[in-house]
Amino acid sequence: MKNRITELFGIQHPIIQGGMHFVGFAELAAAVSNAGGLGTITGLTQRTAADLANEIAKCREMTDKPFAVNLTFLPTVNSPDYPGYIDAIIKGGVKIVETAGRSPQEYMPALKDAGIKVIHKCTSVRHALKAQSIGCDAVSVDGFECGGHPGEDDIPNMILLPRAAEELEIPFVASGGMADGRSLVAALALGAEGMNMGTRFIATQEAPVHENVKQAIVAASELDTRLVMRPLRNTERVLNNAAVERILEKEARLGKDLKFTDIIDEVAGVYPKIMKDGDMELGAWSCGMVAGLIHDVPTCQQLIDNIMSQAEDIIRARLAGML
Secondary structure, X not given: OOOHHHHHHOOOOOEXXXXXOOOOOHHHHHHHHHOOOEEEEEHHHXXXXXXXXXXXXXXXXXXXXXXXXXXXXXXXXXOOOHHHHHHHHHHOOOOEEEEEEOOOHHHHHHHHHOOOEEEEEEXXXXXXXXXXXXXXXXXXXXXXXXXXXXXXXXXXXXXXXXXXXHHOOOOEEXXXXXXXXXXXXXXXXXXXXXXXXXXXXXXXXXXXXXXXXXXXXXXXXXXXXXXXXOOOOOOEEEEOOHHHHHHHHHHHHHHHHOOHHHHHHHHOOOHHHHHHOOOOOOOOOEOOHHHHHOOOOOOHHHHHHHHHHHHHHHHHHHHHHHO
């Protein structure tokens, strides 16, 4: 399959593995890229710029295909060493960066001067248009279904994707609710030129997370995610567990008086113990509604091959047969 996304990033299939905290290590990124998609190392999971440089070098040893690095720009007073991370990306020869969080405008000159293609994650058309205006090469349009932070507009992809297609000139991929060939064909029909998957890639053999995490996704239905931190306007979609129930109870009880410090034990610093140690009740962790469509733990090669085979069958047989 060829389109603007595959040509832009030099990949075989229009399938991207998005950045995920304590999931997007070299092992997963390389496996996705080797399977013909675009794998992504999560930059801020690496504690320092030097650590990121080492992870990039490790990925280079595992694949000769293009891969990306995710940089999430956090709205904090004490920001991470973004110039250092960008320097590591440039010196590591990475030519694709997935940005998320606040606008990457401040860092676009450094990225573009290095010949890096930038794809920015957006949860609204207005943010996508802003990304286009500052020089991003593509955007990932994240619908309300997505795991992690879906924004505050609550617009699902059946509406958000065609609206993005009406407004954007640069190519975009669909994110949120993406799991299989059906997802890809639907995304293409709605105007996207590929798809970004997060939760689906956690439930793969190469994902360097505890088996408990993978089995929790397989066991979950589309009804098992919750939205937390809505009163703080930092909404996150997570898989329900005991910690999430505690958060929701505090939100209901404290209402507008809720402060981040009230829930800090359930949301801060929990990812290493969940993803590495498999302590599934410890805290809140991002998971999409798409968990309801995930029933197995294949290799990345098997997953991507199956997606493309199913998509081709839908386009050539089912859809063409209706005309």
